[in-house]
Amino acid sequence: MMKGVSFALVFLFCLLYRTEGNVPGCTGNYGKVAEVQTTGAGPRTAKAEGLKSGGVQASAIIAEKDLRNMNKYKPKILAVSKKSGIEAAVIAGIISRETHAGTALRNGWGDRGNGFGLMQVDKRYHKLTGTWDSEAHITQGTQILCSMINGIAKKFPRWTKAQQLKGGVSAYNAGIRNVQTYEGMDRGTTGDDYANDVTARAQFYKKHGY
Secondary structure, eight states: OOTTOOHHHHHHHHHHTOSTTOSTTOOSOOOOGGGOOOOOBOHHHHHHTTOSOOBHHHHHHHHHHHHHHHGGGHHHHHHHHHHHOSOHHHHHHHHHHHHTTTTTOBTTEEGGGTEETTTTEETTTSOOOSOTTSHHHHHHHHHHHHHHHHHHHHHOTTSOHHHHHHHHHHHHHHOGGGOOOSTTTTTTSGGGOHHHHHHHHHHHHHTTTO
16 A cells, blocks of 8 residues: 555545446446336237236246346346446346347347347437447447436436436436326337336346346
8 A cells, every 4th residue: 555545545546436337427326226116018018028918027027038148148238237337137127128138139220220239229319339239339328328317317306216217217218308207207108118117127137147
């Protein structure tokens, strides 16, 4: 240890430069998905997946189907999670919802050729980074998610961290402007259930090592 530098100062330095939060735009100060209240997949999403009804259990069933393929990207997801402060389970939940862990893509593309990669970054609004299944791509998608959560936190400062996290997930799909109330945040999202479905899938992945 350098002379004249106290242990307290070294400890403070380590806190300021910890691994979490070093993805640009990500503060590392986000809610826990286990604390998010969610109703899970809506009826339209459930029907599209061949299920008779929606709910948290429906989201878990869908997430479990994607688990084997998701595990292929687990090291990259965990690495981005560590750098950003966004739980790996949340990243996995988005990847499951957007692309079924890559299995719904065609040569890395979805959404009629506009959505790129596992997290479906829209080429019309973002300069794409990395290959479709790379850590660089997952980092970019997570950066976008961070910006959405940060925007929701600014718009709704009285919401809890868990509520802001869920609102950010909704905004990842339909934008910050679309989120008007906590209860109605999914109106206007794909299937009118995006945040509820993603967070329910994320809660499943949280129980499976993410």
